[in-house]
Amino acid sequence: xxxxxxxxxxxxxxxxxxxxxxxxxxxxxxxxxxxxxxxxxxxxxxxxxxxxxxxxxxxxxxxxxxxxxxxxxxxxxxxxxxxxxxxxxxxxxxxxxxxxxxxxxxxxxxxxxxxxxxxxxxxxxxxxxxxxxxxxxxxxxxxxxxxxxxxxxxxxxxxxxxxxxxxxxxxxxxxxxxxxxxxxxxxxxxxxxxxxxxxxxxxxxxxxxxxxxxxxxxxxxxxxxxxxxxxxxxxxxxxxxxxxxxxxxxxxxxxxxxxxxxxxxxxxxxxxxxxxxxxxxxxxxxxxxxxxxxxxxxxxxxxxxxxxxxxxxxxxxxxxxxxxxxxxxxxxxx
Amino acid sequence: xxxxxxxxxxxxxxxxxxxxxxxxxxxxxxxxxxxxxxxxxxxxxxxxxxxxxxxxxxxxxxxxxxxxxxxxxxxxxxxxxxxxxxxxxxxxxxxxxxxxxxxxxxxxxxxxxxxxxxxxxxxxxxxxxxxxxxxxxxxxxxxxxxxxxxxxxxxxxxxxxxxxxxxxxxxxxxxxxxxxxxxxxxxxxxxxxxxxxxxxxxxxxxxxxxxxxxxxxxxxxxxxxxxxxxxxxxxxxxxxxxxxxxxxxxxxxxxxxxxxxxxxxxxxxxxxxxxxxxxxxxxxxxxxxxxxxxxxxxxxxxxxxxxxxxxxxxxxxxxxxxxxxxxxxxxxxx
DNA sequence: TTGTACGCGTTATCAT
DNA sequence: ATGATAACGCGTACAA
Numbered sequence: 001x002x003x004x005x006x007x008x009x010x011x012x013x014x015x016x017x018x019x020x021x022x023x024x025x026x027x028x029x030x031x032x033x034x035x036x037x038x039x040x041x042x043x044x045x046x047x048x049x050x051x052x053x054x055x056x057x058x059x060x061x062x063x064x065x066x067x068x069x070x071x072x073x074x075x076x077x078x079x080x081x082x083x084x085x086x087x088x089x090x091x092x093x094x095x096x097x098x099x100x101x102x103x104x105x106x107x108x109x110x111x112x113x114x115x116x117x118x119x120x121x122x123x124x125x126x127x128x129x130x131x132x133x134x135x136x137x138x139x140x141x142x143x144x145x146x147x148x149x150x151x152x153x154x155x156x157x158x159x160x161x162x163x164x165x166x167x168x169x170x171x172x173x174x175x176x177x178x179x180x181x182x183x184x185x186x187x188x189x190x191x192x193x194x195x196x197x198x199x200x201x202x203x204x205x206x207x208x209x210x211x212x213x214x215x216x217x218x219x220x221x222x223x224x225x226x227x228x229x230x231x232x233x234x235x236x237x238x239x240x241x242x243x244x245x246x247x248x249x250x251x252x253x254x255x256x257x258x259x260x261x262x263x264x265x266x267x268x269x270x271x272x273x274x275x276x277x278x279x280x281x282x283x284x285x286x287x288x289x290x291x292x293x294x295x296x297x298x299x300x301x302x303x304x305x306x307x308x309x310x311x312x313x314x315x316x317x318x319x320x321x322x323x324x325x326x327x328x329x330x331x332x333x334x
Numbered sequence: 335x336x337x338x339x340x341x342x343x344x345x346x347x348x349x350x351x352x353x354x355x356x357x358x359x360x361x362x363x364x365x366x367x368x369x370x371x372x373x374x375x376x377x378x379x380x381x382x383x384x385x386x387x388x389x390x391x392x393x394x395x396x397x398x399x400x401x402x403x404x405x406x407x408x409x410x411x412x413x414x415x416x417x418x419x420x421x422x423x424x425x426x427x428x429x430x431x432x433x434x435x436x437x438x439x440x441x442x443x444x445x446x447x448x449x450x451x452x453x454x455x456x457x458x459x460x461x462x463x464x465x466x467x468x469x470x471x472x473x474x475x476x477x478x479x480x481x482x483x484x485x486x487x488x489x490x491x492x493x494x495x496x497x498x499x500x501x502x503x504x505x506x507x508x509x510x511x512x513x514x515x516x517x518x519x520x521x522x523x524x525x526x527x528x529x530x531x532x533x534x535x536x537x538x539x540x541x542x543x544x545x546x547x548x549x550x551x552x553x554x555x556x557x558x559x560x561x562x563x564x565x566x567x568x569x570x571x572x573x574x575x576x577x578x579x580x581x582x583x584x585x586x587x588x589x590x591x592x593x594x595x596x597x598x599x600x601x602x603x604x605x606x607x608x609x610x611x612x613x614x615x616x617x618x619x620x621x622x623x624x625x626x627x628x629x630x631x632x633x634x635x636x637x638x639x640x641x642x643x644x645x646x647x648x649x650x651x652x653x654x655x656x657x658x659x660x661x662x663x664x665x666x667x668x
Numbered sequence: 669t670t671g672t673a674c675g676c677g678t679t680a681t682c683a684t
Numbered sequence: 685a686t687g688a689t690a691a692c693g694c695g696t697a698c699a700a
Binding site: 389 | 676
């Protein structure tokens with residue numbers, strides 16, 4: 001492994017000064033065309049590779065953005081990360097990625113690592129640190145689809161999503177509407193799914209049940225919990241046309257599987273709507289009707305907000321951007 | 335945003351020199367306990383935050399590892415990335431992540447970005463640059479589950495995986511064995527799945543068909559292709575018990591869906607085995623029999639190889655580590 | 669248009 | 685046990 005070539009080497013080789021070499025990269029227009037050619041030549045001959053770390057130390061701009069996702073086993077987060085990484089083409093930022101796995105202690109450590117590397121900003125998708133705590137950090141932060149009272153953030157318009165899902169179930173003339181979600185507080189954007197559901201049901205005087213409870217941390221646990229839920233629902237509303245709006249596609253798919261295993265098909269009186277339009281909803285054996293989250297728009301909006309914050313350091317007032325979802329009708333509703 | 339505190343500030347505050355402050359972190363045992371306490375105090379009072387970039391410039395160790403994945407829409411890669419990120423706890427390396435999307439031009443750019451940041455090593459999961467080209471780069475590299483003739487790499491023992499899958503189908507007394515995979519060359523580890531299938535069929539004189547062709551780049555395209563394949567298979571082998579070994583779970587799930595849509599169930603004469611044991615195989619409406627890839631072991635082995643290479647710079651001979659898969663029998667085989 | 673000199677925040681070497 | 689000084693590789697006044 002040969003010694004690394006630096007501006008000094010290029011300078012000696014071309015009989016210019018380091019400064020001129022630096023200018024070749026940062027202000028090429030101040031060099032004569034001839035000298036530019038000479039330097040270009042030397043760079044190739046000596047096989048120069050830039051050292052961005054030295055650059056960062058000198059000018060402060062690391063072009064790093066830190067990302068903390070809760071996990072990557074959920075397709076939703078993997079897809080979000082994918083879209084964020086893709087913004088490299090537009091913005092040029094490189095991404096340092098951490099998975100928090102809902103561990104606040106580790107998350108704090110990840111954050112201090114990130115700050116130690118002079119990241120210019122952070123995108124937070126995990127839920128385990130409050131926006132109040134995060135807002136005290138000395139770098140621009142944008143959240144995606146999480147509590148964000150003290151930080152800029154983007155979310156899907158979950159209320160509207162719940163509204164169109166619930167209204168669609170109503171239009172199907174369901175006898176009973178059911179919503180399954182975790183126990184949430186109003187600060188959590190997901191709560192708006194519950195909120196929207198309840199609002200429609202109450203305004204329209206629709207028979208309904210809200211199931212708001214712990215839904216498991218692993219796939220197996222979740223599966224077990226939904227098996228219980230299915231038993232209850234199946235008995236309680238026997239013979240009635242059920243419209244079941246479930247908090248996300250992964251859970252909707254689990255529920256669908258359980259119904260199917262029990263009946264060897266999806267009975268006409270079961271109508272299921274998920275949320276997210278994640279790939280599982282499309283790839284499920286019976287493609288699942290769901291509320292489409294525009295992940296592309298969400299992640300792009302997040303990056304726009306963040307880049308803006310980075311460039312105009314002034315901490316103006318908070319911005320919360322909402323992205324409109326839409327209903328994707330597939331085959332779990334009849 | 336207050337000015338950043340540096341060793342200089344701490345030094346002035348404590349009336350020590352910068353050197354001593356540095357030693358506090360790197361060789362604390364050479365300080366008296368009293369002075370350690372003084373410095374510790376000052377660090378807290380002034381709210382010092384370390385600057386790793388400066389550290390890197392001074393000692394060369396960035397603690398960065400670059401990762402290039404083909405994409406994150408495929409659960410397999412997302413899960414692999416997840417396990418790699420988790421090794422932070424053990425090895426302390428931070429990860430710069432890029433998605434290549436099978437674009438060799440972009441991948442080369444990503445790599446030069448990574449090198450510009452003094453990464454200490456790279457893990458390559460994408461397929462679009464040859465190991466020969468990659469081997470010329472001036473940093474340690476480990477590949478996972480891809481062509482790796484000129485580089486250290488880890489792969490699942492695909493041959494053995496194919497062997498147990500095919501043998502199982504044989505034990506089910508299938509009339510015809512079919513393997514569906516992309517057109518591959520022997521350098522590609524996935525080719526071993528085809529190889530293993532053919533070997534068993536030929537040794538045991540089993541009627542078989544190898545379908546080795548382009549299988550699409552998007553979900554929709556893949557779906558269309560498999561619909562064609564299903565039509566052909568369904569007609570050609572009507573009434574025969576079919577054992578279909580498909581290159582991966584995503585494809586197996588697509589195929590399963592197509593069969594189901596056609597027959598409204600999975601007929602007894604259809605036996606499907608996937609590969610990977612990715613979450614879709616478990617979450618499919620009919621859980622898919624598959625070959626389990628130990629992603630945890632794979633990614634950990636990759637990191638071990640890489641860290642070893644980083645620490646013992648000498649380029650010894652190539653190491654290719656293989657991880658044993660196992661058969662997970664679920665409900666798509668009878 | 670080009671060069672000099674210093675700064676960025678650490679670590680390493682050699683003193684003391 | 686502690687300090688002075690020179691790296692590390694690049695950017696940027698300021699000068700010429």
